[in-house]
Amino acid sequence: ETGVTQSPTHLIKTRGQQVTLRCSSQSGHNTVSWYQQALGQGPQFIFQYYREEENGRGNFPPRFSGLQFPNYSSELNVNALELDDSALYLCASSLDRGRQFFGPGTRLTVL
């Protein structure tokens, strides 16, 4: 059984740029949730995708957007990057919005 994988592991961008982060869900899972984890903080819920549709969103601006593909993998897109967007971005997959299994995260640094 393949676990949750994320790519890239690290990324450095500059303010104003756009970034796409990718997540492959665990085999058999149809739900993907994205979280932002700032240094020294707990994860903050960004949004969740269930069967290719957005299924809940946290307090993040519209420049944070996402997509889920027919194979249930997912992308997180962030436009117009700001310095405060620097964080660890975690993806978690689950079956039918149940128990979540987390990937190792993508460390984004915005300069």
Place this chain on the structure above:
Amino acid sequence: GQQLNQSPQSMFIQEGEDVSMNCTSSSIFNTWLWYKQEPGEGPVLLIALYKAGELTSNGRLTAQFGITRKDSFLNISASIPSDVGIYFCAGLSLKDSNYQLIWGAGTKLIIKP
């Protein structure tokens, strides 16, 4: 918005000691979860609590869901070096017909050599 207050922020303990950490909230949760996160990895679920008053164990770990549904604690007995990491509580919240996890800021466990 909803917040979880987790304490302590960090703990320095000797190997073999027992550890206790807790989470409180101003809001009611119907599910409390405890996770552990190690460097370079995502959080891993340790214990899930579904009923007020529930006491659940997972090896040396024990967690309780408070009667008021606004708090939870996690105990680790006889700590060992591999217990080091950051422990997070999380409450499952229903918002706009969708469930989302609300997280505490974490308790960093450090074992003194």
